[in-house]
Amino acid sequence: MGDILNAGFIQELLLSTVRMAxxxxxxxxxxxxxxxxxxxxxxxDGIMALGALVGFLVGYTTGNPYMGILAGAVAGVFVNMIxxxxxxxxxxxxxxxxxxxxIFAPAVASFIYKxxxxxxxxxxxxxxxxxxxxxxxxxxxxxxxxxxxxxPIVYFTYLMVPVTAIxxxxxxxxLNFKAVGEFPKAAESLGIHVIRQKYIACIICGAxxxxxxxxxxxxxxxxxxxxxxxxxxxxxxxxxxxxxWMPGGVLIAALLFGFADALQLRMQVASSDTPYQLLAMIPYxxxxxxxxxxxxxKAGPKANGKPYLRExx
Amino acid sequence: xxxKNILIKILIPIISVIFAFIVGAILIASIGGNAEEAFxxxxxxxxxxxxxxxxxxxxxxxxxxTGLAATFAYRCGVFNLGAEGQFVVGALISIxxxxxxxxxxxxxxxxxxxxxxxxxxxxxGAIPGILKITRGLNExxxxxMLNYVAVLFMGYLYTGPxxxxxxxxxxxxxxxxxxxxxxxxxxxxxxxxxxxIVAAIVYYFLFYTSKGFKLRAVGLxxxxxxxxxxxxxxxxxxxxxxxxxxxxxxxSVELHGMQYRLMSGFGTxxxxxxxxxxxxxxxxxxxxxxxxxxxxxxxxxxxxxxVGTGMPTAVIDIIQAxxxxxxVAGSALVNLPNVKQLFINITSKKQEKVVQE
Numbered sequence: 062m063g064d065i066l067n068a069g070f071i072q073e074l075l076l077s078t079v080r081m082a083x084x085x086x087x088x089x090x091x092x093x094x095x096x097x098x099x100x101x102x103x104x105x106d107g108i109m110a111l112g113a114l115v116g117f118l119v120g121y122t123t124g125n126p127y128m129g130i131l132a133g134a135v136a137g138v139f140v141n142m143i144x145x146x147x148x149x150x151x152x153x154x155x156x157x158x159x160x161x162x163x164i165f166a167p168a169v170a171s172f173i174y175k176x177x178x179x180x181x182x183x184x185x186x187x188x189x190x191x192x193x194x195x196x197x198x199x200x201x202x203x204x205x206x207x208x209x210x211x212x213p214i215v216y217f218t219y220l221m222v223p224v225t226a227i228x229x230x231x232x233x234x235x236l237n238f239k240a241v242g243e244f245p246k247a248a249e250s251l252g253i254h255v256i257r258q259k260y261i262a263c264i265i266c267g268a269x270x271x272x273x274x275x276x277x278x279x280x281x282x283x284x285x286x287x288x289x290x291x292x293x294x295x296x297x298x299x300x301x302x303x304x305x306w307m308p309g310g311v312l313i314a315a316l317l318f319g320f321a322d323a324l325q326l327r328m329q330v331a332s333s334d335t336p337y338q339l340l341a342m343i344p345y346x347x348x349x350x351x352x353x354x355x356x357x358x359k360a361g362p363k364a365n366g367k368p369y370l371r372e373x374x
Numbered sequence: 375x376x377x378k379n380i381l382i383k384i385l386i387p388i389i390s391v392i393f394a395f396i397v398g399a400i401l402i403a404s405i406g407g408n409a410e411e412a413f414x415x416x417x418x419x420x421x422x423x424x425x426x427x428x429x430x431x432x433x434x435x436x437x438x439x440t441g442l443a444a445t446f447a448y449r450c451g452v453f454n455l456g457a458e459g460q461f462v463v464g465a466l467i468s469i470x471x472x473x474x475x476x477x478x479x480x481x482x483x484x485x486x487x488x489x490x491x492x493x494x495x496x497x498x499g500a501i502p503g504i505l506k507i508t509r510g511l512n513e514x515x516x517x518x519m520l521n522y523v524a525v526l527f528m529g530y531l532y533t534g535p536x537x538x539x540x541x542x543x544x545x546x547x548x549x550x551x552x553x554x555x556x557x558x559x560x561x562x563x564x565x566x567x568x569x570x571i572v573a574a575i576v577y578y579f580l581f582y583t584s585k586g587f588k589l590r591a592v593g594l595x596x597x598x599x600x601x602x603x604x605x606x607x608x609x610x611x612x613x614x615x616x617x618x619x620x621x622x623x624x625x626s627v628e629l630h631g632m633q634y635r636l637m638s639g640f641g642t643x644x645x646x647x648x649x650x651x652x653x654x655x656x657x658x659x660x661x662x663x664x665x666x667x668x669x670x671x672x673x674x675x676x677x678x679x680x681v682g683t684g685m686p687t688a689v690i691d692i693i694q695a696x697x698x699x700x701x702v703a704g705s706a707l708v709n710l711p712n713v714k715q716l717f718i719n720i721t722s723k724k725q726e727k728v729v730q731e
Contacts, residue, residue, distance in 0.1 A: 103514060143699065153706030156453055156514070157653060161702045164650050165695040172688035176405055295518045302512060338530035345522040352511050370711065 074320075074327050075207045079215065080281065081326070082319025084109075084273045087218045088297035089304065089311045090225055091269035096301060097229065098262030099242040099364040101155045104144055104162030106294030108267060109274030110287075112137045114170035116275025117285040118177060121187035126279040129187070130214060130272055133279075137271020138264050140166050145263035149256060152368035163294075171287050189283040190214065212280045214272065219312075221269075226308040238262070242362035245369045255369060270294070292345070299348050306361045314351070321347035378721070382708055383656045387665065390654065390700035398693040402685060412685045419678025420671040426678075428560025432632055434663075434670035436461070436641070438569040439624025440648025441655065441662040442576050443499075443617040448657055449580055450613035451593035456502060456517025457621040458645030459524035463498040464491035464622030465629040466528055469536070469636055472547040472629075480550045487551070488568075488626045495622015496615045498524065503614030507607040513614070521645060532636045543637035553631040565631035570663065572620060577659040589613060621648070650698040656705070669694060 088105055095102045112133035120129030144162050147153040178185055190212045199209040228235040240248040241258040249255045273293070278285050296318050303317075304310030325343040328335070399409035420430050440457040447454035471487040478486065502516035531544065538545040553563040580586040592599045592609045600606050625641060633640060651669060655661030676690035707713055 147703045147706060151703055151706040152710060153702055157702050158706075160453075160455075160646075160649055160653070161695075161698045164646055165699050168688070168691040168695040172686070172692050175686045175688045292518060292522055295515055299512070299515045299519075302515075336530045336534050338526040338533070342523050342526045345519040345526075349516060349519045349523075352515065353505055353509055 070327065070331065072203055072207065074323055077323035077326055078316065078320045079207060079211065080319075081322040082315045083215050083218045084276050084281070084293055085297050085300055085318050085322075086312060086315035087214075087221065087276065088270050088273035088294060089300040089315050090218075090221055090308070091266040091273065092297055092301045093225065093304075093306065093308065093311055094262050094269070095266040096306060096365050097239050097242045097362055098259050099245060099362055099367065099369065100145075100148060100259060100262060100266075101159065101366040102141070102144060102162075102263075102266055103156060103159035103295075103298060104141075104166065105159075105270050105273075105297055106290055106292065107163040107166030108137045108140055108270040109277070109290045109294050110167040111140050111170045112271035112274025113278045113289050114174055114274075114285055115271070117187050117278035118173065120275075120279045121185065124188055126188050126190035129279040130190075130275045133271040133275025134268040135271070137269070137274065138267035140169075141263050141267025141270070145260055148368070149259050149263070152370060155366055155368070167287065167290075174285060174287075184284045184286070186283045187278070187285075190280045214276050214280055218276075222308050222312045229308070239362070242364055245364055249371070255371075259369070273297075296344065296348050299352050302361070303351055303355060317351060318344060318348060378717075383658075383661075386704040386708070387654050387656065387661070387697075387701050390697050390704055391668070393700045394693045394696035397696055398689060401692065402689060407683060407685050412679050412683050412689070415679040415682035416672070416675035416690070419675035419682075422678075425560050426674060428562040430667070430670045430674045431560075431562045431566050433673050434667045435563075435566045435569050435631065436624050436628045436644050437647055437651055437666035437669055438573060438663050439627065440621055440644045441651035441666045442569075442573055442648075442659060443621040443624070444648045444652035445655070445657050445659060445662050446576055446580075446620060447613050447617035448652060449593050450589045450609055451596060452503070452506065452610050452613050453514045453649075454499065454502070454517055454614060454617045454621075455514045455645060455649060456499065456520050457617070457624075457648045458641055458643070459517065459521035460495035460498045460618040460621035461625035461628070461641045461644055462521075462524045462528050464495040464625030465633075465636060465640060466524075466531065466625075467491050467494040467622075468626040468629045469544055469547065472551045473536075473545060484551055484553065484630055487630065488623055491626030491629075492619040492623040495625065496619035498622065499614045499616075499618015500611065503611040506614075507611055525641075528636055528640065529638070532638075536636070538635075541637075544635045546634040547630060551630060552634065553627070561632075563631035565627035568623070568627055572623070573659045573663050576620070580659065621645070650694070654698055654701040 088109060092102060092105060115136035116129040116133030119132035120126045123129070140162065144158055147158050148155050192210050193213050195209040199205040201209070229239055237248065237253045238258055238261075240251070240253060241255050245255045274290060277289055282289075297315075300311055300314035300318055303314040304312070321344040325340040328340050329337050395413070399413070402409040402412050419426060421427060440461060443457045443460065444454060468487040468491045471490055472483065475483060475486070498520060501520060502511075502513040505511040505516050506513040533542040536544040553565050556562045556564060556566065580590060588599070588604045589609050589612070591602070592604060592606050596606045628641070629636070647669060651665045652662055655665040672690045672694055676687040679685055679690070680687050708717075
């Protein structure tokens, strides 16, 4: 073990931590927006799967990964609108419908892939987004390559953290948005259009989760396969709980889970004689332990997960 | 009133299935296929011969188990998304028992293996339950994480310590430990009978025992149950353990009855399918068995359809997914106040007419 713990290993580890935390972070932010408006969406994994497929497909056909990311966001919004209609207008149970999305969206993704590329196609490779080093900053030793030599999506994701924090805590629109998740009746009586706010939350959630999925197939690896998401949507869900429903907390949680993911990847490379399955367990176990020791019983928006019926007393 | 509710509960899944098939037909037509021909092959594949009928029952067996697991947990208001992990853990214990226990053999060993499989599933299911009642953790996340751990551990076993030869899979259970066939000419094994028995027990427990009543009460309203003096936490934990045990015994049955060995893909997706089946089956054990059978029909038929018409099996996956999307939306729709009022208006008008006459 001693020889793998050198400076190069640590630098690589930090670099992949930032990279692996990105999809988790952006999807946790998606969930954060949704839950702040009182909508628990456990369908993130499904939305990511569809985002990953659409992102890959559009990136492959246009040759432009940026278009892929954009298309992934649009696909995410589309599929999340099904969820939105059913839980907001029909007051379907959010958990149940999230589960329905988790089954539906990956099936659609797998279907489109098989129709487009044929049933027995081998792995097809699309374009991969190139890193965009930030001038000056990226030439700082170690730190520069770890933090400032990434694809633009990574910068966008990390930038979303302060943007979200400012929006939710410092702007009137953001406070209105939060009010919907805390006490929708009071919000409605103050003239906030609760239904509209919830739809806005779903649009943001779908778009960010779709980007998170598309990131996997346009920035991280350049192929699509069923199960590419591998539970990241659920890890993102726990990141929101672990981060106490605050953007800063979510960032820390995502970095922790990203670190666990990066660690197992690096260790696979470094020690090939350890069975990779045991190493691949690390992110999931890490999530479990993090939740078990730091998860809290009651926190988060008060009206989280509850259906909102306008006429109900 | 009660009859009407039952009718609605039966109608929702049926209408959802019809809608899903309509959308599926449109989908097939839109990619240049012939929907009628495809569906003919689908049903021929599922019902065409006694061998195919048997194949369908074999496919339905694990789905019945995971469906029942999901039903049982959700009746108590807890969401067990970890049936896949519990299924795998049950099978893991069984392969260990059947390859390493000496001195016992044949049917007694199968029974031992099934019991231990149920036990292992129960323990695996208890983890999210314990974390929920003591730490207030979201049981869905915990059970999902445990799925990945279980599946990866299985992968470790069949590529490492329990590997047989060059292919990454374990050795098969020996012939004496294979579940018997129900009738000649098909591969329906007695595991299907076990599944039906478990369904009957779950049905009896939920609807005809006081514990089952309390468990459902906790699921409907845990605050009210708490003030009634039911120990809510105890019931939630019990729901998880029993749910896990059902999934675990399902894994054992699948191992002894159908797969005989562990390999890549064992149990994949059965957990989520179980949740879908339970929800479409309106959380009723009988409904669960029927929907599990429907899913199995779709799957066996899908292969025949792919061979016969070249239409990929993924079409059937979509139809399956649409059934759940429609069924859940339908259940929510009939519970909306406006729609409920509409129903009441319709029925009360009829009653008025009767009075006038």
